[in-house]
Amino acid sequence: MHFCYCQNDSISNNNKDILDVLLKLFHKNDSIRQNTDKKIAFSLLPIPVDANKSTGLVVSFLTTFYLGDSKTTKMSQITFSPYFSFTKQYVFPIQSYIYTKDNNWNFTGDYRFMIYPQDTYGLGGHNTDEKMSTLDYQQWRFYQFATRRIFGNFRGGLGLLLDNYQNISEKSYIEDETDYYKYMNGDFSDENSFGIAIQGLYDSRENNVNPEQGMYIEADYRINTSGIEGKKWNSIYIDARKYHSFHKYKHRVLAYRAFYWSTFGGKPHYLDLPSIGWDREGKTGRGFTRNRFRSNALIYFESEYRTDISRNGFWGAVFFTNISSVSKFDTYDFKKWNPAAGAGLRIKWNKKNNSNLVLDYGISKNDWSLRLGLAENF
Numbered sequence: 001m002h003f004c005y006c007q008n009d010s011i012s013n014n015n016k017d018i019l020d021v022l023l024k025l026f027h028k029n030d031s032i033r034q035n036t037d038k039k040i041a042f043s044l045l046p047i048p049v050d051a052n053k054s055t056g057l058v059v060s061f062l063t064t065f066y067l068g069d070s071k072t073t074k075m076s077q078i079t080f081s082p083y084f085s086f087t088k089q090y091v092f093p094i095q096s097y098i099y100t101k102d103n104n105w106n107f108t109g110d111y112r113f114m115i116y117p118q119d120t121y122g123l124g125g126h127n128t129d130e131k132m133s134t135l136d137y138q139q140w141r142f143y144q145f146a147t148r149r150i151f152g153n154f155r156g157g158l159g160l161l162l163d164n165y166q167n168i169s170e171k172s173y174i175e176d177e178t179d180y181y182k183y184m185n186g187d188f189s190d191e192n193s194f195g196i197a198i199q200g201l202y203d204s205r206e207n208n209v210n211p212e213q214g215m216y217i218e219a220d221y222r223i224n225t226s227g228i229e230g231k232k233w234n235s236i237y238i239d240a241r242k243y244h245s246f247h248k249y250k251h252r253v254l255a256y257r258a259f260y261w262s263t264f265g266g267k268p269h270y271l272d273l274p275s276i277g278w279d280r281e282g283k284t285g286r287g288f289t290r291n292r293f294r295s296n297a298l299i300y301f302e303s304e305y306r307t308d309i310s311r312n313g314f315w316g317a318v319f320f321t322n323i324s325s326v327s328k329f330d331t332y333d334f335k336k337w338n339p340a341a342g343a344g345l346r347i348k349w350n351k352k353n354n355s356n357l358v359l360d361y362g363i364s365k366n367d368w369s370l371r372l373g374l375a376e377n378f
Contacts, residue, residue, distance in 0.1 A: 114139045219237075
């Protein structure tokens with residue numbers, strides 16, 4: 001008896017998506033799908049959202065394509081998800097995950113501009129249930145990684161990291177000095193953070209938008225500097241994901257994720273400290289407000305079960321749970337753990353790249369989150 005099955009992230013069993021519904025609704029011929037060998041697929045999602053208690057509008061663009069024969073080259077993706085909120089958050093992020101022909105090179109990018117007032121709750125074991133302040137700033141980011149295949153699915157390479165913080169200000173809600181003010185010694189000046197990374201990567205997934213099998217492990221050793229007065233620090237960033245399929249034909253997937261991020265050997269800027277929801281893809285911490293926990297080290301575990309609801313794969317659901325901890329500040333002791341759980345709805349958005357409309361609601365003690373998108377959380 002087989003415990004799990006290895007799938008090729010096929011879409012053949014998910015034979016109905018949102019475009020099929022619209023074509024049928026307006027009685028249009030399905031001419032747009034005549035070229036089944038087309039190597040590029042687009043998905044678009046404009047929708048109002050009330051996420052993390054911040055009402056706004058997100059417009060998500062997802063493009064997937066192949067730079068070689070799909071039999072020997074893995075799918076690449078580029079996402080652009082601008083977000084606007086009535087709390088004056090303006091976020092323009094572009095993320096890329098690109099494989100060249102025959103998977104010889106992988107290029108991972110994270111580029112963004114943000115005007116981002118965010119609530120802060122303190123550092124490490126001092127975090128509270130009530131926000132300490134609202135920290136307002138502008139940020140430019142340019143992260144670019146390039147890895148070369150060594151053998152099989154193992155890769156190695158380098159990364160370039162740049163963060164620029166401008167116009168930093170803080171509105172306090174407590175009588176004492178906030179953790180930001182104490183950590184930064186009252187410094188609100190602009191900051192540049194430069195870094196290089198040595199990256200090891202293992203990726204056996206066939207579809208990185210909606211994985212059904214395989215494993216993903218990223219390990220980065222980062223050397224950082226502010227470029228001012230020789231201020232330096234190092235960091236470790238590890239992201240591991242595993243997928244099990246439990247049915248030969250239907251979508252029945254159990255997925256796991258473990259994530260670790262820590263800084264050491266110096267004092268980074270407050271905004272460069274590890275924080276929940278601030279992994280590169282911004283998807284840790286369902287059930288928590290982004291930035292809810294921050295310290296010099298963070299550890300995070302998550303599991304999720306994904307299943308079809310309808311036989312044609314149009315409707316689906318997920319059930320997830322996670323637990324995380326940030327260290328007691330200036331230590332690597334993880335004593336306070338923060339659990340969360342939730343469920344999500346899936347609507348098949350584009351069966352060509354297996355993308356779904358993702359709607360996830362998570363809840364934790366004194367907090368919650370609502371997230372939307374076009375790619376699975378991990």
